[in-house]
Amino acid sequence: NAGVTQTPKFRILKIGQSMTLQCAQDMNHNYMYWYRQDPGMGLKLIYYSVGAGITDKGEVPNGYNVSRSTTEDFPLRLELAAPSQTSVYFCASSYEGVGPQHFGDGTRLSIL
Amino acid sequence: SQKIEQNSEALNIQEGKTATLTCNYTNYSPAYLQWYRQDPGRGPVFLLLIRENEKEKRKERLKVTFDTTLKQSLFHITASQPADSATYLCALAEDSNYQLIWGAGTKLIIKP
Numbered sequence: 001n002a003g004v005t006q007t008p009k010f011r012i013l014k015i016g017q018s019m020t021l022q023c024a025q026d027m028n029h030n031y032m033y034w035y036r037q038d039p040g041m042g043l044k045l046i047y048y049s050v051g052a053g054i055t056d057k058g059e060v061p062n063g064y065n066v067s068r069s070t071t072e073d074f075p076l077r078l079e080l081a082a083p084s085q086t087s088v089y090f091c092a093s094s095y096e097g098v099g100p101q102h103f104g105d106g107t108r109l110s111i112l
Numbered sequence: 113s114q115k116i117e118q119n120s121e122a123l124n125i126q127e128g129k130t131a132t133l134t135c136n137y138t139n140y141s142p143a144y145l146q147w148y149r150q151d152p153g154r155g156p157v158f159l160l161l162i163r164e165n166e167k168e169k170r171k172e173r174l175k176v177t178f179d180t181t182l183k184q185s186l187f188h189i190t191a192s193q194p195a196d197s198a199t200y201l202c203a204l205a206e207d208s209n210y211q212l213i214w215g216a217g218t219k220l221i222i223k224p
Contacts, residue, residue: 043212045211090155101146101156103157
């Protein structure tokens, strides 16, 4: 049972480059989320989705974009990477909007 | 301003004792509160969910309380073991939406 799978696990980008963080879940969950986690801070919601074709902004959406063409996949796109986007990114999914969230093991991203 | 606070200092507990972690919040009216465990290099793992009309929830050696008057949740681990060493995160959601607001977490160290 894979749960939530994130790729890549690590990545180093140069300022101004772009990349897509991949997230896939095999639990048929409608709700999916992208968070970033910085040292000493709580998880911050970037974007979320309540189902295929529906996405909405979270607390810190600037500099990011998402799409949700299928129930399983929820990729996060970074355009014009900036040092402030150095962080650990977590994808999560849940069966209900108010229910427990299942997390992947994160993508560690450094922008140099 | 709205805040959710967990003790930022690590909590050192002797094996076999009860560990108690605190989650305080201000200017929120949470409909429910969740607790997660996070190990180094891994994503958070859901432990317990407690709703505003519940005073206490138990699961094996874990117990969560929720006091909406004090604006506080306590998380207890009884008969603690070194394997319980991890960072514990609390997160709350208000009734109007299902976006979780996260604390920064408390690192728990159980000494043999």
